[in-house]
Amino acid sequence: MTTVAAYAAPAAKAPLERTTIERRAVGEFDVLIDIKFAGICHSDIHQAREGWGEAIFPMVPGHEIAGVVSEVGSGVTKFQVGDRVGVGCMVDSCRECENCLRGEEQYCLKGMVGTYNAVGKDGQPTYGGYSEKIVVDENYVLRIPDGLSLDVAAPLLCAGITTYSPLNHWNAGPGKKVAVVGLGGLGHMAVKIAHAMGAEVTVLSQSLRKKDDGLKLGADHYHATSDPKTFEELAGTFDLIVSTVSAPMDFGALLSLLRVDGALVNVGAPEEPIALNLFSVIGGRKTLAGSMIGGIRETQEMLDFCAEHGIGAEIELISAAEVNEAYERVLASDVRYRFVIDTATI
Ligand SMILES: [Zn+2]
Numbered sequence: 001m002t003t004v005a006a007y008a009a010p011a012a013k014a015p016l017e018r019t020t021i022e023r024r025a026v027g028e029f030d031v032l033i034d035i036k037f038a039g040i041c042h043s044d045i046h047q048a049r050e051g052w053g054e055a056i057f058p059m060v061p062g063h064e065i066a067g068v069v070s071e072v073g074s075g076v077t078k079f080q081v082g083d084r085v086g087v088g089c090m091v092d093s094c095r096e097c098e099n100c101l102r103g104e105e106q107y108c109l110k111g112m113v114g115t116y117n118a119v120g121k122d123g124q125p126t127y128g129g130y131s132e133k134i135v136v137d138e139n140y141v142l143r144i145p146d147g148l149s150l151d152v153a154a155p156l157l158c159a160g161i162t163t164y165s166p167l168n169h170w171n172a173g174p175g176k177k178v179a180v181v182g183l184g185g186l187g188h189m190a191v192k193i194a195h196a197m198g199a200e201v202t203v204l205s206q207s208l209r210k211k212d213d214g215l216k217l218g219a220d221h222y223h224a225t226s227d228p229k230t231f232e233e234l235a236g237t238f239d240l241i242v243s244t245v246s247a248p249m250d251f252g253a254l255l256s257l258l259r260v261d262g263a264l265v266n267v268g269a270p271e272e273p274i275a276l277n278l279f280s281v282i283g284g285r286k287t288l289a290g291s292m293i294g295g296i297r298e299t300q301e302m303l304d305f306c307a308e309h310g311i312g313a314e315i316e317l318i319s320a321a322e323v324n325e326a327y328e329r330v331l332a333s334d335v336r337y338r339f340v341i342d343t344a345t346i
């Protein structure tokens, strides 16, 4: 076991504070990673505040991890000391079910092991990236290509793959009209990635406040959802809409913007169930779908794609001591577009 410094929430809704945690000894197939940067995902806040139900405390959040390998177990074949690596939302899964076997470990039938707020196969709670080091089985570690700086690569491990996977699955590309709902941490990555895939990209945001940013990030068009004219003008337009918003929305109105056979894919989810008139999908043979992160193989593909296209997240680098303030700013949508903790400050 190794004692490492970390930032943890001692209890639900309590501010995060500096503490120490134990990391397991490096096992045969484990990689020890010196964490350099950890992104702050909105779901860190949901979990630290028990917004998604009962959680495990103390909690060290963080599932957008970028660092450098500092030790490998005797059986490790994929990584060497000095390699630049990342860890996303999961650190293990059953490896035997049909979903694991086809590389979609995020949909493991026995449940993936979350990077934090979960219990590992050793029976111990998992602790995330707001810490100096982490020990992870090599099969759940990603390679960060040389072309990507570690700080802007960190958010790709959740925000990047969460948006890449549905864009990839629903074939965003040349000749396709893609809309991205919401221009936050997830939305700004969706815009960059969809643009790099060659799609014609429209941002649908509540207001036009971030229009200049959106166009700079790669959007071709930008419309306000608060303006009823948007829905008249864009009716029946899109092949694919990726919604990154977790606030309640008019799903019927969004579905009306799809072409025949179009899909509305949610990567954000309102906390309350929605009421929907199913004629919104019946007329036009439309799909209302969801998508959650991506498998390990697809996450690696996403990192390679981002390196090839020079895509990183837009970040505000902060020290660990600023994390509580950063949480408040995320809740107020006051971040462009992802906070990343410089873990050297822990
Ligand atoms: Zn996340």
Ligand SMILES: [Zn+2]
Residues within 6 Å of the ligand: 093, 094, 095, 096, 097, 098, 099, 100, 101, 105, 107, 108, 109, 110, 111
């Ligand atoms: Zn499985």
